[in-house]
Amino acid sequence: MEYLIGVLLALAISIGASLIGLDRDKAFYPTCLIVIGLLYALFAIMGGSMHALWIELIPGAFFLLAAVVGFKRNLWIVATGLVAHGLFDFVHGHVISNPGVPTWWPMFCFAYDVTAGVYLAWLLRIRKRT
Numbered sequence: 001m002e003y004l005i006g007v008l009l010a011l012a013i014s015i016g017a018s019l020i021g022l023d024r025d026k027a028f029y030p031t032c033l034i035v036i037g038l039l040y041a042l043f044a045i046m047g048g049s050m051h052a053l054w055i056e057l058i059p060g061a062f063f064l065l066a067a068v069v070g071f072k073r074n075l076w077i078v079a080t081g082l083v084a085h086g087l088f089d090f091v092h093g094h095v096i097s098n099p100g101v102p103t104w105w106p107m108f109c110f111a112y113d114v115t116a117g118v119y120l121a122w123l124l125r126i127r128k129r130t
Contacts, residue, residue, distance in 0.1 A: 002104045006111025014119040029078045029120050030071040036085055037063025047100025055096055082117030086110045
């Protein structure tokens with residue numbers, strides 16, 4: 001169920017952003033990647049674990065950097081960063097112990113991130129043709 005909700009929510013937000021015009025500004029998806037990339041740090045704070053917080057800041061900084069570089073240079077980096085974060089979600093619990101992460105989160109976030117990244121890649125391809 002977590003996967004389905006993640007896919008549907010990503011599609012609703014991404015398609016909605018396109019219909020409204022929020023994604024016309026190239027800052028939309030990099031901003032999403034920054035927020036997504038730092039949520040595990042928030043969970044560490046909520047779980048009261050400073051150790052997990054410091055560990056979560058390392059991959060969080062990587063995704064923040066991908067968002068900034070992608071915004072400045074090429075949005076394909078952001079699309080790749082979103083999909084990479086989805087893959088990170090898939091293995092997160094096996095490499096980082098974070099007591100604040102809800103049990104359903106990695107599956108939901110995996111589905112959301114990959115769907116949003118693929119949607120952005122599709123937008124970039126479509127917009128390049130027109």
